[in-house]
Amino acid sequence: NAGVTQTPKFRILKIGQSMTLQCTQDMNHNYMYWYRQDPGMGLKLIYYSVGAGITDKGEVPNGYNVSRSTTEDFPLRLELAAPSQTSVYFCASVRTGHGYTFGSGTRLTVV
C-alpha cells in the first residue's frame, strides 16, 4: 500500500500565484485532514473532511480551499499565495479513531 501520497514535495511560489497541493490515500479512509507545520509551533489544522462531498474548516483556514469529490483525494488550494503561507503542509487520513496516517509533506516557500 502507498498509504498517503502528497505531491509535490517542494515548491517555490511567487506572491499572488496559485497552486494546488495534492493528497491521495489508497486505504479507503473516510476522514482526511490538512495541517500546516511551522517551526516550533506544532501542527495546525487547516481543513478536514469526514467523507466525500463534506468538508469543514479547521483552526487556520484563511487563504485556503479544499474539495473532496472522491474518497481517495483531498486537494488543498492556495488562491493568492502570501509569505505567511510559507510552511510545511501535511495531509493525513484515518478510517475511524485517531491513529492518523500522515503523508511525507509538501514544503512550500512563498517569495
Place this chain on the structure above:
Amino acid sequence: GQQLNQSPQSMFIQEGEDVSMNCTSSSIFNTWLWYKQEPGEGPVLLIALYKAGELTSNGRLTAQFGITRKDSFLNISASIPSDVGIYFCAGPAGTALIFGKGTTLSVSS
C-alpha cells in the same frame, strides 16, 4: 481554545540515557496520543492511551495517561541515535486532533 503544552521544548542527551517528556492541558482529554516525526517525514503514531491511569509500552517507549486526564508522559529508556526526532503529544478536538508544539530530541553517540 484547547492547547497542549509540551515540555521540555528540546533535549540533548547521550546515547544510553533515559528520556522523559510531558504534555499538559487545561482541558480534560479522553484520549492521549504520542507521535514521532523524523526529519523530512510526517508524524508516525507511537502510542495511544484511552483510559486515565493507563500505562502502555511500545518497546523502549512507555507512556502514561495522567489520572487527572489533563496530562500525559512519555519515557524513552536507553536512548539510541535513531530516537532523534520531534515528539508530539496529541488529543482529540471534535473529529480532528490538536497537537502540542513538540519536544525535539537530539542524541549524541
